[in-house]
Amino acid sequence: MDLAFDRQHIWHPYTSTLTPLTCYPVTHADGVSLYLEDGTELVDGMSSWWSAIHGYNHPRLNQAAHQQINKMSHVMFGGITHQPAIDACRKLLELAPDNLQHVFLADSGSVAVEVSLKMALQYWHAKGEQRPKFLTLRHGYHGDTFAAMSVTDPDNSMHSLYKGFLPEHLFAESPRGGFWQEWDDNDIVDFRRQLTDNHHQIAAVILEPIVQGAGGMRIYHPQFLREVRALCDEFGVLLILDEIATGFGRTGKLFACEHAGIAPDILCVGKALTGGYMTLSATLASKDVADTVCGGEAGCFMHGPTFMGNPLACSVAAASLELIAENHWQQQVKQIEQCFAERLPLLNHYPQVKATRWLGAIGVVETHHPVHMEAIQALFVEHGVWIRPFGRLIYMMPPFISEAHHLDQLLNAVEAALQTPECFQS
Numbered sequence: 378m379d380l381a382f383d384r385q386h387i388w389h390p391y392t393s394t395l396t397p398l399t400c401y402p403v404t405h406a407d408g409v410s411l412y413l414e415d416g417t418e419l420v421d422g423m424s425s426w427w428s429a430i431h432g433y434n435h436p437r438l439n440q441a442a443h444q445q446i447n448k449m450s451h452v453m454f455g456g457i458t459h460q461p462a463i464d465a466c467r468k469l470l471e472l473a474p475d476n477l478q479h480v481f482l483a484d485s486g487s488v489a490v491e492v493s494l495k496m497a498l499q500y501w502h503a504k505g506e507q508r509p510k511f512l513t514l515r516h517g518y519h520g521d522t523f524a525a526m527s528v529t530d531p532d533n534s535m536h537s538l539y540k541g542f543l544p545e546h547l548f549a550e551s552p553r554g555g556f557w558q559e560w561d562d563n564d565i566v567d568f569r570r571q572l573t574d575n576h577h578q579i580a581a582v583i584l585e586p587i588v589q590g591a592g593g594m595r596i597y598h599p600q601f602l603r604e605v606r607a608l609c610d611e612f613g614v615l616l617i618l619d620e621i622a623t624g625f626g627r628t629g630k631l632f633a634c635e636h637a638g639i640a641p642d643i644l645c646v647g648k649a650l651t652g653g654y655m656t657l658s659a660t661l662a663s664k665d666v667a668d669t670v671c672g673g674e675a676g677c678f679m680h681g682p683t684f685m686g687n688p689l690a691c692s693v694a695a696a697s698l699e700l701i702a703e704n705h706w707q708q709q710v711k712q713i714e715q716c717f718a719e720r721l722p723l724l725n726h727y728p729q730v731k732a733t734r735w736l737g738a739i740g741v742v743e744t745h746h747p748v749h750m751e752a753i754q755a756l757f758v759e760h761g762v763w764i765r766p767f768g769r770l771i772y773m774m775p776p777f778i779s780e781a782h783h784l785d786q787l788l789n790a791v792e793a794a795l796q797t798p799e800c801f802q803s
């Protein structure tokens with residue numbers, strides 16, 4: 378592959394044209410493995426950012442794509458419908474919390490978040506109330522488009538760069554108590570205060586249930602979510618849950634909100650929706666939200682992307698949701714969690730390690746110093762794994778089909794990095 382062309386002309390996620398790092402050329406992927414151009418096999422610890430939960434080149438997902446592409450790849454969704462959309466949405470509603478009755482299909486996670494925020498704003502407009510604010514948490518991540526970014530952690534997403542353009546919302550302290558720790562009532566105090574003081578202005582609370590992903594890989598106590606749901610009900614504020622990372626079994630429950638036994642008014646899903654095959658997301662709404670939005674001045678929900686309900690993506694999503702419904706993920710994720718629970722605490726004694734944490738098929742090592750990206754990436758590749766840390770976080774969310782020896786290989790590589798000072802900035 379022409380890596381020089383890539384380096385000179387192609388932007389990768391969050392990269393500089395001035396100091397581009399070399400990318401690893403992948404030619405194909407199969408099962409839990411990525412294959413480099415030189416034949417090197419890498420055990421994937423990232424599921425291509427939470428999405429390839431069933432592994433790569435999956436026969437049933439391939440079959441769904443092949444069958445659909447021979448019929449039609451795409452057709453507009455305005456005034457037209459098709460079986461793949463009906464199959465995907467029916468399966469999605471079967472899996473999602475019962476109160477969610479309406480599905481809006483969108484292009485990517487960020488757009489699903491945009492859609493959820495627009496729904497909440499249209500909801501209050503229809504009720505004749507001015508509610509221009511959203512309440513969310515510090516250390517959150519909801520995407521890179523403007524509205525999604527406006528409810529993402531202000532420091533991590535550098536709100537200072539877009540001052541004057543980016544709407545300013547309310548940020549409560551994120552809970553400090555971990556999933557496996559004792560619940561501490563102090564963790565809800567700031568959130569409760571902000572909601573109490575500002576509820577007349579707040580259209581909705583938006584947050585990532587149980588796991589704050591890209592904003593810090595924090596895994597928090599389910600009681601926090603129960604308190605949030607109760608406070609939203611008390612003050613009559615909508616609750617949007619962003620399960621774009623956590624949805625479809627990743628945390629050991631089908632949806633992370635099930636750890637708390639609560640349901641949102643609006644739910645965003647994406648990432649693993651197509652098993653990582655194609656970009657597709659969905660925003661699910663309760664009947665009350667949908668009916669109120671559509672009973673308002675516009676008489677409809679004001680959104681409709683060109684590639685809405687893309688049949689190719691929907692047919693693969695339907696096949697992926699069918700795999701989920703067969704329930705093998707529960708045992709698979711439990712095995713991955715057991716492996717993390719056994720091995721991650723053994724890393725705590727390394728001087729570089731600040732903390733380790735895990736839940737379901739998510740394992741995190743937080744270090745004292747930021748990683749040295751080029752060095753640690755090279756070390757991981759040498760050890761035959763693909764793990765992409767950021768800042769002070771080395772984290773893994775392997776495909777659910779990963780076996781014990783794959784997980785050992787990932788954890789051995791992480792341990793090797795912790796023994797290598799060159800992998801960290803000092």
Ligand SMILES: *Cc1c(COP(=O)(O)O)cnc(C)c1O
Pocket residue numbers: 485486487488490518519520521585590591619620621622647648
């Ligand atoms: C990845 C992610 C998004 C954004 O999804 P994209 O498909 O990258 O736009 C939003 N919210 C959460 C929680 C995510 O993990």
